Amino acid sequence: MLTLRxxxxxxxxxxxxxxxxxxxxxxxxxxxxxxxxLMLGMLDDLVRNATDLVVGQVQVHHPKYRSERSIYDTVIxxxxxxxxxxxxxIAASPRAYGFGLVSHGKNSAGARFCGVFPEKEKKTVELYxxxxxxxxxxxxPGKKLVLGRKLAKxxxxxxxxxxxxxxxxxxxxxxxxxxxxxxxxxxxxxxxDRTLAMVHYKDMExxxxxxxxxxxxxxxxxGKMPEDKVAAAxxxxxxxxxxxxxxxxxxxxxxxxxxxxxxxxLFGAIFFLAxxxxxxxxxxxxxxxxxxEFGLLKAIGATPWRIIKEVSAEALLLGVASTLxxxxxxxxxxxxxxxxxxxxxxxxxxxxxxxxVAMNPEWRATLSPETVWMPIVVMWIxxxxxxxWPAVRAARLDPVKALVQV
Amino acid sequence: xxxxxxxxxxxxxxxQGDIKVFALKDxxxxxxxxxxLALAGPSGSGKTTMLNLIGxxxxxxxxxxxxxxxxxxxxxxxxxxxxxxxxxxxxxxxYNLIPxxxxxxxxxxxxxxxxxxxxERKRKIMSLLKEVGLDGKENRYPRELSGGQQQRVAIxxxxxxxxxxxxxxxxxxxxxxxxxxxxxxxxxxxxxxxGITFIFSTHDPAVMDRARKLVHLKDGKIEEIEEKESKTxxxxxx
Numbered sequence: 266m267l268t269l270r271x272x273x274x275x276x277x278x279x280x281x282x283x284x285x286x287x288x289x290x291x292x293x294x295x296x297x298x299x300x301x302x303l304m305l306g307m308l309d310d311l312v313r314n315a316t317d318l319v320v321g322q323v324q325v326h327h328p329k330y331r332s333e334r335s336i337y338d339t340v341i342x343x344x345x346x347x348x349x350x351x352x353x354x355i356a357a358s359p360r361a362y363g364f365g366l367v368s369h370g371k372n373s374a375g376a377r378f379c380g381v382f383p384e385k386e387k388k389t390v391e392l393y394x395x396x397x398x399x400x401x402x403x404x405x406p407g408k409k410l411v412l413g414r415k416l417a418k419x420x421x422x423x424x425x426x427x428x429x430x431x432x433x434x435x436x437x438x439x440x441x442x443x444x445x446x447x448x449x450x451x452x453x454x455x456x457x458d459r460t461l462a463m464v465h466y467k468d469m470e471x472x473x474x475x476x477x478x479x480x481x482x483x484x485x486x487x488g489k490m491p492e493d494k495v496a497a498a499x500x501x502x503x504x505x506x507x508x509x510x511x512x513x514x515x516x517x518x519x520x521x522x523x524x525x526x527x528x529x530x531l532f533g534a535i536f537f538l539a540x541x542x543x544x545x546x547x548x549x550x551x552x553x554x555x556x557x558e559f560g561l562l563k564a565i566g567a568t569p570w571r572i573i574k575e576v577s578a579e580a581l582l583l584g585v586a587s588t589l590x591x592x593x594x595x596x597x598x599x600x601x602x603x604x605x606x607x608x609x610x611x612x613x614x615x616x617x618x619x620x621x622v623a624m625n626p627e628w629r630a631t632l633s634p635e636t637v638w639m640p641i642v643v644m645w646i647x648x649x650x651x652x653x654w655p656a657v658r659a660a661r662l663d664p665v666k667a668l669v670q671v
Numbered sequence: 672x673x674x675x676x677x678x679x680x681x682x683x684x685x686x687q688g689d690i691k692v693f694a695l696k697d698x699x700x701x702x703x704x705x706x707x708l709a710l711a712g713p714s715g716s717g718k719t720t721m722l723n724l725i726g727x728x729x730x731x732x733x734x735x736x737x738x739x740x741x742x743x744x745x746x747x748x749x750x751x752x753x754x755x756x757x758x759x760x761x762x763x764x765x766y767n768l769i770p771x772x773x774x775x776x777x778x779x780x781x782x783x784x785x786x787x788x789x790x791e792r793k794r795k796i797m798s799l800l801k802e803v804g805l806d807g808k809e810n811r812y813p814r815e816l817s818g819g820q821q822q823r824v825a826i827x828x829x830x831x832x833x834x835x836x837x838x839x840x841x842x843x844x845x846x847x848x849x850x851x852x853x854x855x856x857x858x859x860x861x862x863x864x865x866g867i868t869f870i871f872s873t874h875d876p877a878v879m880d881r882a883r884k885l886v887h888l889k890d891g892k893i894e895e896i897e898e899k900e901s902k903t904x905x906x907x908x909x
Contacts, residue, residue: 267776267783274771561767564728565828566756566784568749664728668763 272578275551286547286583290644291591293540297533297640298595302630303602304529308522310625312511313488315518317391319457320511321358321483322492325499328507330480336363336435339478341505346482349502355486355495358382358389359479361469365432365440367410367462369420376416376462378432380469389485392450399424399448406467409447413461417449424448430462434474442472533640537647544651548580552659559659560667569660576656577649584648588641596637602630672703675835675868676725681734683720683891694720696891698734702870702884704835707862709871709882716888718872719840725870726759726838727751739835756784760829762839766821768813768828774800774820775809778827785832799827803857819850826857830867839871843878855881 276283316322325346327338343359350357361380366373383402387393393401402409410428426446434440452458486495492510500508512519559572606629683695695717702708710718723729724736727743736744739758768777775796782792800809803823813821829837843851861867871878879885885897
């Protein structure tokens with residue numbers, strides 16, 4: 266106890282210096298917590314949008330489908346997979362894909378058709394919430410289309426307009442029909458924006474002569490379990506198929522997330538380094554001013570270890586006090602940004618997308634225990650590491666020389 | 672009387688190669704328990720070097736220094752620290768109190784290093800502070816005490832661990848003659864009543880006058896050892 270008392274009083278010998286270091290450490294901790302929470306919020310948002318909007322956590326395909334995109338490479342025994350997902354409490358949506366031509370007036374464009382069961386799709390992903398205009402597909406088939414934003418722009422169509430569809434069906438015949446635009450999606454990334462044409466599966470089944478086959482099953486637990494567990498839950502019933510998590514499906518996004526994590530670590534390291542140098546500077550000055558005192562302590566019987574302990578106690582106290590203050594401020598800021606997100610619509614009125622994944626224009630922080638305790642504990646460790654050199658220096662002083670130091 | 676300190680052919684030299692300065696040269700002497708001894712001599716005569724060697728703060732180039740039967744010239748750094756903690760008390764010319772600690776805490780510090788309990792520390796230090804005339808001033812910081820009072824705290828700290836020897840380096844050099852006399856009275860009383868052995872380094876005639884054994888040093892050698900009778904003390908005048 267006396268050690269801590271001495272440490273605390275020694276810290277406040279030079280009020281201004283200690284106050285500056287205290288403020289710097291507090292600010293560092295607060296900024297780290299708030300920025301970690303914001304970055305985590307951004308990553309969470311990116312992952313959530315990647316998984317919750319279109320891709321889901323896990324997808325099942327025929328092993329050849331992703332490389333060849335052939336209409337004939339359909340999911341093997343989709344019923345078993347859907348049943349396994351239902352019994353594990355995982356939402357699942359089967360999809361069918363096919364290519365064709367869409368035209369309106371003098372405009373035409375290639376499109377990638379995606380047939381879904383709207384009621385299942387809505388339980389699995391949140392694309393239906395991401396509409397720029399009009400409505401999502403009705404639960405019952407009715408030859409309605411939901412188009413990507415740029416495809417709608419190319420065709421110069423608006424909600425309710427008529428579209429002529431021409432496709433090559435699975436049985437080799439040519440399918441053609443008239444559809445109506447039900448809705449237009451917000452920006453979702455280039456692939457979706459330029460080519461996607463969503464229809465009801467039953468309409469697509471007729472158009473492409475699919476005969477109840479699917480090219481993809483999307484699974485999403487909506488955060489209830491990690492993607493690996495979702496994949497594991499349906500794996501036994503997906504024999505012969507390819508089961509992939511979103512990380513495997515979207516390697517660029519996965520790489521980007523890893524890079525962002527790396528940047529976060531680098532960003533933290535710079536802050537920690539600055540904090541460490543601040544503590545070291547304070548403790549070096551503080552020990553330099555007290556050489557005579559350390560000489561006295563050694564003369565009266567204090568061991569080098571005792572002196573290291575005393576000097577370290579000062580740095581640790583400084584670290585603990587300032588990180589607690591900074592922690593409180595940082596936690597408040599993170600909490601505030603969690604409930605009052607930063608509005609980015611002014612910077613990107615058409616929405617933001619990265620790596621083909623739409624991002625929420627409201628930048629929300631994610632406050633988690635890790636974002637609070639990690640910077641604080643690392644700051645304590647940094648404080649202790651930063652004080653080692655000044656402490657060892659003080660402990661190694663020759664008492665005879667130290668005692669005559671002016 | 673038990674021999675508490677023995678110096679045997681102690682030499683301390685500084686410098687390297689051909690350039691060597693002898694701070695002490697072939698010094699031998701012994702100190703008995705209860706001695707009140709002053710090392711006297713002009714500046715550069717080797718008084719402080721001798722105190723540093725006796726206190727285990729420095730090591731002799733040649734020779735042997737024995738404190739309470741232990742040859743301290745052969746001890747490791749850690750063992751020397753323990754020896755200083757348990758067997759030697761220091762009083763410095765500039766008091767050398769820790770400014771952020773109160774009078775009580777300064778005296779308590781040594782006992783804390785020894786691992787004494789809070790209760791034992793309190794009992795001992797309160798009684799010691801009373802004994803050195805600082806009753807009621809235990810919560811004052813060094814800056815709130817006069818020079819004489821600070822030196823009393825330093826004396827309390829030096830004797831708190833009940834050492835075999837108290838080494839006092841010019842303990843009266845920074846105080847006026849009246850305070851110096853009071854401090855000498857205090858140390859003499861502690862010597863006669865508690866049997867604490869004091870070794871001073873000084874060139875203050877008042878200290879030399881009060882010492883019962885006077886070792887005259889010159890150019891790093893003992894010139895003369897003078898044994899005297901104790902003198903009548905006057906009341907404290909701090």
